[in-house]
Amino acid sequence: EAQVTQNPRYLITVTGKKLTVTCSQNMNHEYMSWYRQDPGLGLRQIYYSMNVEVTDKGDVPEGYKVSRKEKRNFPLILESPSPNQTSLYFCASSFGTGLGYTFGSGTRLTVV
């Protein structure tokens, strides 16, 4: 089944403890992206990648890192999480220009 898989689905962590949220797609998509969703603020793009080793900042990149070493994986790294990064995170992928994204099921992160 064609899908975008995020792990974990739920995570509670403490301030400052590095964490990685994984994202993998099995559709050979070139484009991948990370979003966060907060009440009243909607979905905001964190980082996106147009191909392997090509990444760019979205609207809210502060406090996050990404890497794209292989086409199928696009992990989101929080080096030193803070409570304001408590949010619902979505990964998405697409073949490219003019085609819609397929989104993952989301990762609900709580930083205490």
Next chain:
Amino acid sequence: DAKTTQPPSMDCAEGRAANLPCNHSTISGNEYVYWYRQIHSQGPQYIIHGLKNNETNEMASLIITEDRKSSTLILPHATLRDTAVYYCIPPRDNYGQNFVFGPGTRLSVLP
């Protein structure tokens, strides 16, 4: 960036057509309009996109005005499972991958 305006909420009776409007008066000539929906806290789901001509797929129809300043998403026979937030989005870059999701329209399909 092209701006979009959608009504915050709409109701629709089950089995009837749901017509969701979107104003995108600042859209440029080569920008597509994409529609997504999000059911509760699930990942957004792509519905349809278009440039100039009307489009139809198994989920919905998209009617774009001739001047491209507005569009309407039509769900021909709404069901309870179509209750969701619907987003009208022009991407911000020529690659069509940098989406900005606004508040959207919360559609409630009523029995």
